[in-house]
Amino acid sequence: MSAITDLEHWLRTDFVDHNTALEEAHLAGAPLDAAAVLRDDGGTLVSRVDALPDDRLARYQLLGAVGFYLAACRRHDVAAPEPAQAVAGRLGLSLGVAPRFVFAHESTHNPTVDGVFRTFTRLPDEHTFITYNALGVLAYERAAAALRAIPAVGVSGRLAGHLLDEAAAALADVLRFNKALAAELDVDRFYRNVRPYFRPHDVCGVEYRGANAGDFAAVNEIDLALGLCDQRDPFYQRILAEKYPYVPPEHQVRLREAPVSLLDLFEADGSANVDRYLAVCRAHGAAYSFHHHKLVRPYLVKPAGDAPPDGISASGPPLDVVVAGLARLVDLRAALDRPGTARVRLARLRSASAVPSVAG
Ligand code: HEM
Numbered sequence: 001m002s003a004i005t006d007l008e009h010w011l012r013t014d015f016v017d018h019n020t021a022l023e024e025a026h027l028a029g030a031p032l033d034a035a036a037v038l039r040d041d042g043g044t045l046v047s048r049v050d051a052l053p054d055d056r057l058a059r060y061q062l063l064g065a066v067g068f069y070l071a072a073c074r075r076h077d078v079a080a081p082e083p084a085q086a087v088a089g090r091l092g093l094s095l096g097v098a099p100r101f102v103f104a105h106e107s108t109h110n111p112t113v114d115g116v117f118r119t120f121t122r123l124p125d126e127h128t129f130i131t132y133n134a135l136g137v138l139a140y141e142r143a144a145a146a147l148r149a150i151p152a153v154g155v156s157g158r159l160a161g162h163l164l165d166e167a168a169a170a171l172a173d174v175l176r177f178n179k180a181l182a183a184e185l186d187v188d189r190f191y192r193n194v195r196p197y198f199r200p201h202d203v204c205g206v207e208y209r210g211a212n213a214g215d216f217a218a219v220n221e222i223d224l225a226l227g228l229c230d231q232r233d234p235f236y237q238r239i240l241a242e243k244y245p246y247v248p249p250e251h252q253v254r255l256r257e258a259p260v261s262l263l264d265l266f267e268a269d270g271s272a273n274v275d276r277y278l279a280v281c282r283a284h285g286a287a288y289s290f291h292h293h294k295l296v297r298p299y300l301v302k303p304a305g306d307a308p309p310d311g312i313s314a315s316g317p318p319l320d321v322v323v324a325g326l327a328r329l330v331d332l333r334a335a336l337d338r339p340g341t342a343r344v345r346l347a348r349l350r351s352a353s354a355v356p357s358v359a360g
Pocket residue numbers: 132133134136137140177178181185190212213214215219220239243291295296299300315316322326329
């Protein structure tokens with residue numbers, strides 16, 4: 001495994017130095033020649049990887065390592081050698097995922113060494129972005145786990161009440177982390193020096209779309225468990241199918257499942273806990289609305305409008321298409337007054353249970 005150890009060591013040392021220097025040079029408007037060195041040194045190390053780890057987690061993390069190298073080549077506009085791309089291709093095939101780094105490789109599957117996780121650069125904004133995003137994902141995971149346990153105990157008892165409160169608290173944490181991110185992350189640094197590593201790129205002649213912080217299963221499990229979204233809705237099905245290759249293998253299993261809708265269960269089983277269920281819906285809508293209006297718009301849409309159309313921040317489709325899809329997700333998650341949302345059903349449930357005023 002020494003080829004892998006050598007690669008890991010390089011990624012945590014020279015690779016980060018090269019990228020950091022290149023980012024500083026970009027900001028100063030004086031690009032360096034370090035990109036060719038990065039391409040050649042990394043290409044040699046990655047191409048030496050032959051035997052792949054038996055353990056699936058180790059293989060997935062190795063895909064992240066190789067993927068970091070390929071994404072950095074893309075960011076600096078140098079072509080990664082084909083043998084290096086082929087290593088990513090083998091890893092992706094063996095795991096059934098896209099052969100590129102995805103957000104999980106930066107967050108939930110990014111092992112620390114001496115407390116330090118792998119990054120592209122040493123820029124504090126990259127560290128901030130990954131940390132708060134990862135904390136948000138963990139909080140979404142907690143909410144999904146709590147909701148997943150409810151159908152087995154029924155919606156109207158004390159256990160369900162406890163689980164609903166747990167889900168609401170976890171979603172309040174998502175909002176808290178998103179707010180902290182918005183308070184600390186510099187727009188310009190994010191747009192010019194962090195996001196460009198997420199660009200789409202080719203692996204062995206096929207283009208894979210960019211990394212996306214929403215590529216994890218829990219948020220969709222929550223949508224479906226709350227009954228705010230429906231797998232029968234073609235729009236929503238597209239969201240699930242599109243992200244499927246970009247989530248870790250254990251999340252793919254969860255994306256394939258169809259959680260029981262708690263909204264259906266509440267409609268069938270009286271009024272106990274309805275207020276708590278509605279509080280979870282509100283928390284989910286609030287966290288996602290914040291994402292849309294205070295993260296996506298200021299950190300992406302606004303700077304993209306100000307910048308030349310160089311595609312540097314594209315994660316795949318044109319930005320206006322991405323943003324329209326995200327706006328529809330806000331409609332659904334916040335049950336806004338738009339066609340096809342759960343708004344009317346929630347209002348009916350609320351009045352049937354005579355709970356005083358609930359927004360949403
Ligand atoms: C500066 C910060 C952020 C920006 C600019 C941003 C931007 C985006 C964009 C552009 C998408 C759509 C991706 C695409 O379709 O190409 C997206 C999706 C998403 N992001 Fe973020 N994001 C940020 C932070 C976060 C954080 C902190 C979280 C919390 C964990 C998060 C969770 C999500 C979710 C859940 C989706 C939707 C995916 C889905 O439901 O299918 N994002 N984001």
